[in-house]
Amino acid sequence: MKRFIIALMMTLCISAAAQEQFYTVRSGIVTMEMEMMGQKVTQMIYFDDYGAKQATLMEMRGRKVRSLEVDGKNMMIDDQEKTAMSMPSMGPQMKKINFSNLDEKTIRKNKIKELGEEEVAGKTCTRYSYKMLMMGNVITAYVWVYKGVILKTSVKTDFGEIGMTATKIEEDVEIDPALFTISDDITIQEHRSGPPQHFDYE
Secondary structure, eight states: OHHHHHHHHHHHHSOOSTTOOOOSSSOEEEEEEEEETTEEEEEEEEEEGGGTEEEEEEEETTEEEEEEEETTEEEEEETTTTEEEEEEOOOGGGOOOOTTSOOHHHHHHHTOEEEEEEEETTEEEEEEEEEEEETTEEEEEEEEEETTEEEEEEEEETTEEEEEEEEEEEESOOOOGGGGOOOTTOEEEEOSOOOOEEOOOO
């Protein structure tokens, strides 16, 4: 269940379409925190090229795990152990919502609603709700968005309410390009199940 919850939160935060501009800020580092099974989990989200490149770092059982999208798959990489877990991504027809460039089709397809403004990590965010599919059930997800960047998430599931909140965002900083690549000495294993997908009403 712990791995499933992590996959869910990464789905809400990680962009799934390379070369698309998701944000109106060129690059940045977002520090996110969540409570999971009585423990505080910290994620560091790194992005460049307005979100076309994005990677997430988190610490699991004393080891740092890096997650990114490669060739349409979500890769969870342990650089120290030189291993990676490959999981199916959401696919091009169910890609992550681009909140900096919403169109009527995307709004209708995902039942997106704008719910006003709130401050997160010292930034004024627009709060949205939308529908997504998880384990065959349609649920409502909430996100707080700043310049296209998600700074807070909240989802009610059978496991309870799951959420992450940014404690800090650094804008227009230099990002190490190696964060967005997988070295040749990494052994990749396939995982049959993948993260939850956005709900398609059409």
